[in-house]
Amino acid sequence: MTKKESKHSQQKKILLARRQSLMEKLVHNKETADDMSDLTRGDDLDQAVATRDREMNYMLTNRERLELKAIEAALERIENGTYGKCEECGEEIEQKRLEILPFARYCRDCQTEIENRSGRKENPAELKKWRY
Numbered sequence: 859m860t861k862k863e864s865k866h867s868q869q870k871k872i873l874l875a876r877r878q879s880l881m882e883k884l885v886h887n888k889e890t891a892d893d894m895s896d897l898t899r900g901d902d903l904d905q906a907v908a909t910r911d912r913e914m915n916y917m918l919t920n921r922e923r924l925e926l927k928a929i930e931a932a933l934e935r936i937e938n939g940t941y942g943k944c945e946e947c948g949e950e951i952e953q954k955r956l957e958i959l960p961f962a963r964y965c966r967d968c969q970t971e972i973e974n975r976s977g978r979k980e981n982p983a984e985l986k987k988w989r990y
């Protein structure tokens with residue numbers, strides 16, 4: 859039990875640190891966007907680069923927002939004691955997987971299945987699975 863708790867507190871530390879850096883990035887992106895709107899001069903090349911950079915920031919932000927959401931959910935699960943359990947089958951998620959993906963909600967098998975399910979119907983992996 860004690861061992862398990864310390865395992866999760868380690869994940870919690872990782873999640874909190876990750877959340878922190880994402881938050882900082884989000885704030886930074888927002889500030890960058892605000893700065894950009896004030897930019898009305900400068901030569902065309904600078905403008906083009908600035909626009910591209912800004913778009914990249916937004917792209918990252920969208921992705922990171924999803925991650926942030928997943929991190930929040932994982933932290934919640936640590937609080938209510940369901941962290942590290944697959945939401946689909948209830949089995950414990952491999953420690954190794956949690957180290958790579960601290961906000962994983964599903965074990966590897968279920969994740970694969972869910973991805974197949976939400977993917978194209980003609981997913982070869984899914985067809986293969988049905989065959990066995």
Ligand SMILES: [Zn+2]
Pocket residue numbers: 944945946947948949964965966967968969
């Ligand atoms: Zn599972």
